[in-house]
Amino acid sequence: MTTDPAPLLHAARLATGHQQHPAGTLYVVATPIGNLADLTLRAIHVLGLVDAVACEDTRVAAQLLTHLGLHKPLRALHAHNEHEAAQGVLALLAQGQRVAYVSDAGTPAVSDPGAVLVAAARAAGHAVVPLPGPSSALAALSAAGDTLATAFCFIGFLPAKGGDRRTALAAVLADARAHVLFEAPHRIAELAAALAEAAPQRTVTLCRELTKQFESIVTRPAAELPGWLAAGAHHERGEFVLVLHALPPTVADDEALPPAALQALRVLMRELPLKQAVALAAELSGAPRKALYQRALAERDAGASEGESDA
Structure with a gap:
């Protein structure tokens, strides 16, 4: 059954x-990450207003526009042709056209x-002009309930394999802040095992x-992730976003x-002044020098306290 898009377009215009919405402007439009109901009224209005839509995949963009009852010229602009395709979009903008850019899902x-x-x-x-909207990274953070996080670091996908992947993961785990990672289904078990072993x-x-019919959100110590993935036939299917929660201050000192x-x-x-010891x-x-300096101060103060108690 096809829904009449006219009332939706009318609501967006209102x-x-x-x-x-000036002419000759590029509109960067966030699109749903799985649930079409997450598309904003402003995004619907602008997609109906623009002269052309540049997109990561013309098939995906065409499905979205068809759902809205819209038909626009589409231009493919993806990771493999972005520099070249951008020149074509610039030509449209120079003619005074309004152009929207959408990726397959989420915020471009x-x-x-x-x-x-x-x-x-x-x-x-x-x-x-950015049109904010769906973002899997922010959706995951909002559901994580990380009360210790005062900042977060967006990582996205780690390198696929080899030493680069191990080095990148080690750097993430050495940082006390919250981190957001993406992972593909065929690598999620390997990532879970690495996290369980290292932290x-x-x-x-x-x-x-996220946002789809079979959405799953679980919060566990990393040691329990491999078991959760293995417990259900569908647990390793789909797209994954992981939030590594921030470390408590006392844990951060030891693990960072x-x-x-x-x-x-x-x-x-034992041999040098504190600042020189930290620098070396x-x-x-x-x-990181700052973390070493804080640790050095803590150990110096602890040593001084022990000395006073022994006196």
């Missing part, structure tokens, strides 16, 4: 038609194509198929600094 230029086009449009003097007590919120860095710091502190330990280990 809600946003009073706003200015966030682990999706779009950044090259936006940069090129701005460099050519064209206005760029078994780190709290992780795993989101599967590699054991080798702590050992180097302690040896150097940072240079030798590659660990």
Whole structure:
């Protein structure tokens, strides 16, 4: 059964038609990550207003426009042709046309194509207007309930394999902030196993198929993730967003600094002034100087307290 899109388009015009939508402007439009009902009225209005739609995949964009009862010229602009295709969009903008850009799902230029086009449009003097909306990263953060997070780091997909992947994951786990990662279904078990081994007590919120009919959101210590994935036939299917919760301050001190860095710091502190010991330990280990300095202060103060109690 096909829904008549006319009332929806009318509601979108009523809600946003009073706003200015200048010609010769690139409109960066966030689209649903799985649930069509998440498309904003403003996005619907602008998609109906623009002269053309540049998109990551013309088939996906065509389905969305058809659902809205819209028909627009489509231009493919994806990771493999973004530089070249951007020039075609710039030509349309130079003619005074309004152009929307949509990725397959979510907010363009966030682990999706779009950044090259936006940069090129701005460099050519064209206005760029973002239309905020669905984002799997923000949706996952909002469902994580991470009360310790005062900031978060968006990672997206880790390198697919090899040393680069191990190095990237180690860097993430060494950082006390909350982190948002994406993962494909064929690698989720491997990632869960790596997290369980490297940081078994780190709290992780795993989101599967966000906003879709079979959405799953679970929060567990990393040690329990492999078991949860193995417990259901469908648990490893779909697209995944993971939130690695922020570390508590006391845990962050221990886990954010590699054991080798702590050992180097302690040896150097026995022989050198504190600041010099920190600087050398940072240079030798590659660990962050600020974290080493805070650790050095804590250990110096603890040593002083012990000395006073022994006196």
